[in-house]
Amino acid sequence: MRFPKLIFLITLAVALFTFNSNNGFCADVAKIGTVNFEKIFNSSAAGKAVKNQINEEGRGMNADLEKIQNEIKELQDILGKDDSAGVLDDTAKENKRWELERKIDEVKALKKRFDRKIQELQVKLINSVRKDVLGIISEYGQKEGYLMVIEDINVVYTPKTLDITDKIIQLYDVKYSKKSK
Numbered sequence: 354m355r356f357p358k359l360i361f362l363i364t365l366a367v368a369l370f371t372f373n374s375n376n377g378f379c380a381d382v383a384k385i386g387t388v389n390f391e392k393i394f395n396s397s398a399a400g401k402a403v404k405n406q407i408n409e410e411g412r413g414m415n416a417d418l419e420k421i422q423n424e425i426k427e428l429q430d431i432l433g434k435d436d437s438a439g440v441l442d443d444t445a446k447e448n449k450r451w452e453l454e455r456k457i458d459e460v461k462a463l464k465k466r467f468d469r470k471i472q473e474l475q476v477k478l479i480n481s482v483r484k485d486v487l488g489i490i491s492e493y494g495q496k497e498g499y500l501m502v503i504e505d506i507n508v509v510y511t512p513k514t515l516d517i518t519d520k521i522i523q524l525y526d527v528k529y530s531k532k533s534k
Contacts, residue, residue: 384498386517387505393486394479397522399529403478410474414467421460428453489524493517 394400431441432449441449494502505511505518 383500385515386494386499386502387508387511387515388486388490388502388521389505389516389518390483390486391506392518393522393525394482397482397486397529398526399482399485402529403482406478407471407475411467411471414471418460418463418467421456421463425453425456425460428456485528486521486525489521489528490517493521493524 394403428449432446432453490502493499502517505516
C-alpha cells in the first residue's frame with residue numbers, strides 16, 4: 354500500500370516541475386535604476402537655462418532696489434549735512450524725514466514682493482523641469498525594461514551601476530534642444 358502512494362507522490366512532483374519549469378528554477382532579475390534630480394537640474398541645459406532666467410530676474414529686481422536705496426542714502430546725507438549746517442527749516446526737514454521713512458518702507462515692501470515673486474518663479478520653473486524629467490524617466494524606464502526608477506535622495510546605498518542620471522541628462526538635453534528650436 355505504501356508503494357502506490359510513493360509512485361503517486363513522485364509522479365505528482367515530476368508533473369509539477371514539468372509544468373512549472375519555465376519559472377521554477379530561475380528568478381527574474383529586477384532592473385532598478387536611480388536618478389539624482391539635483392544633478393539633472395544643475396547639469397542639464399534646461400536646468401541651467403532656468404537658473405539663468407531666475408538669476409536674470411533677480412538682477413533686475415536688485416537694480417530696482419538699489420535705485421531706491423541710493424535715494425535713501427541721498428536723503429540721509431541731506432539730513433546729516435543739515436543737522437550740522439542748519440540750512441533746512443523745520444518743515445522742510447520734517448518733509449525730508451517723512452520722505453526717508455516712506456522710502457525705507459517702500460524698500461521693505463518691494464523686497465518682500467520681489468522675494469515672493471522669485472520664489473513663485475522658482476517653483477514654477479523647477480516644477481516644469483521636474484515634469485519633463487519624470488516623463489523622460491518613465492519613457493526610458495519602459496523602453497529599457499526597468500522595474501522601477503527611484504530618486505537617490507533617500508537611498509542609503511546603491512552601486513553606481515544603477516545610477517542612470519547621466520543618461521537622463523543626455524536624453525533631456527536632446528529633447529530640450531529640439532524644444533528650444
